[in-house]
Amino acid sequence: MKVITIANAAGSAGKTTTTVTLAALLAQRGVRVVVIDLDGQANSTRWLGIDPDAVDATSGAVMLRTATLADALVETNTPGVRLVPASESVYADGITLQQVTGREMRLASALRKLDNADVVLIDCPGTIGLMTVAALVASDEVLTVTQPTSKELEGIASLEATIAEVVEDFDKDLELAAIVPCIVPPATSGALYVEAVEQLREAYGDLVTPSVRRSVKAAGSYSHREPLPTFAPREGVTLDYTAVLEHLIARGVLA
Numbered sequence: 001m002k003v004i005t006i007a008n009a010a011g012s013a014g015k016t017t018t019t020v021t022l023a024a025l026l027a028q029r030g031v032r033v034v035v036i037d038l039d040g041q042a043n044s045t046r047w048l049g050i051d052p053d054a055v056d057a058t059s060g061a062v063m064l065r066t067a068t069l070a071d072a073l074v075e076t077n078t079p080g081v082r083l084v085p086a087s088e089s090v091y092a093d094g095i096t097l098q099q100v101t102g103r104e105m106r107l108a109s110a111l112r113k114l115d116n117a118d119v120v121l122i123d124c125p126g127t128i129g130l131m132t133v134a135a136l137v138a139s140d141e142v143l144t145v146t147q148p149t150s151k152e153l154e155g156i157a158s159l160e161a162t163i164a165e166v167v168e169d170f171d172k173d174l175e176l177a178a179i180v181p182c183i184v185p186p187a188t189s190g191a192l193y194v195e196a197v198e199q200l201r202e203a204y205g206d207l208v209t210p211s212v213r214r215s216v217k218a219a220g221s222y223s224h225r226e227p228l229p230t231f232a233p234r235e236g237v238t239l240d241y242t243a244v245l246e247h248l249i250a251r252g253v254l255a
């Protein structure tokens with residue numbers, strides 16, 4: 001089983017879109033996937049067809065040990081993808097957790113009881129806090145997503161600093177495994193975006209996956225509560241994510 005965190009320091013960069021799309025693409029290939037939603041916004045929960053207000057238990061409850069992982073795990077709208085959902089209560093759980101001993105290890109220890117899964121994808125909140133750190137501690141690999149602007153690129157250094165702290169504090173072998181340029185406008189939108197992706201490739205080389213183009217299908221797919229690979233299988237944005245997946249498999253990030 002491989003555990004992969006999708007995190008970044010800036011919000012709205014494409015974490016949830018990347019998590020849900022990769023989960024669905026992996027499942028199409030017969031990989032048994034579990035998505036863990038650590039964000040109180042519950043976007044990946046909704047996208048996978050689960051009503052956050054109707055779930056028995058959330059990721060936050062599992063970390064607080066008021067529920068087990070088995071209690072929280074649900075089947076989703078996508079065969080082969082199971083989910084540990086979030087709801088708004090995860091925000092409060094995160095605050096309660098601040099007082100809990102071993103809080104950063106709570107997700108890692110819960111995941112040790114998970115079986116029948118090949119890949120676990122953890123969708124993190126938009127800012128780096130306890131939930132992201134707990135995800136990193138539980139992970140084998142870290143993936144980040146970024147939009148092609150300099151402000152966004154600066155966020156990568158901030159995530160790398162957090163990874164370095166986790167490596168030191170928890171004696172883990174963990175490094176940034178991939179950077180996915182997301183919501184990339186067409187070249188006709190201006191040299192700025194093209195240059196930002198070039199800068200990224202110069203700085204990070206093979207860590208940078210193929211780009212994911214900007215497409216209205218991303219929002220449409222979320223509104224329809226259906227992942228891109230089934231909502232828009234032949235759209236460019238879905239094919240971009242297939243190229244991202246191939247890159248991750250070739251680099252050994254995904255089994």
Ligand SMILES: Nc1ncnc2c1ncn2[C@@H]1O[C@H](COP(=O)(O)OP(=O)(O)OP(=O)(O)O)[C@@H](O)[C@H]1O
Nearest residue numbers: 011012013014015016017126183213214215218219
């Ligand atoms: N390739 C794309 N093209 C156009 N819009 C996109 C694309 N990917 C994501 N979006 C849109 O950008 C917004 C942010 O995407 P997403 O929710 O995946 O980011 P996030 O990093 O998970 O955000 P948050 O930090 O709020 O959790 C959403 O409205 C989504 O529909």
Ligand SMILES: [Mg+2]
Nearest residue numbers: 015016039043
């Ligand atoms: Mg999100």
